[in-house]
Amino acid sequence: MTTRSIPTLFAAALLAPTLLLAGCSGDDEPQQSVAPAPGPGKAVATDADGNTTYPCEVKGTISGDAKAKVKDSGVVVIQAGDSGIKAIYTLSVDAGLLNIYVGDGEAKPSSLLWQADGKQSVSADDPNGLSANVDGTAASLSGTTVSGPAGKVTFDLAFSCGG
DSSP states (O other): OOOOOHHHHHHHHHHHHHHHHHTOSSSSOOSSBOOBOSSSSBOOEEOTTOOEEEEEEEEEEEEESSOEEEEEEEEEEEOOSSSSEEEEEEEEETTEEEEEEEETTOSSEEEEEEEETTEEEEOOSSOTTEEEOTTSSEEEEEEEEEOSTTOOEEEEEEEEEOO
């Protein structure tokens, strides 16, 4: 079984939206194939490894050392391989970047990563108040706190994806 580190998966999650924009001049043939969504909605990109990106609507708040009221777009990347990570939910706001890594075979996320000002804070596995669907359709954080070099931040967010 192939394993990938969190930084590698993080880079993949950041790269997916970039790949989506890379071939969009209007007259070109599509650069990405589109796979059927695991739930309702449409995929926006599938990369060469078969990882598929779907849009998400994200609502809620971020508090603590970073503050934001969120009503924004995010993405979820469904991982095609056997890396142990099945889905990565991502939200980028002015205050920082949030990734939720969901392990396959479980309905609980494996970890949470917050990046701000070039620093990272990573949660323990399966932190309290965090739940996510392995199929990439929804995730929620309810009073979930991360502490580390990027600060102490509490999340109350809901991701609704694929629709």
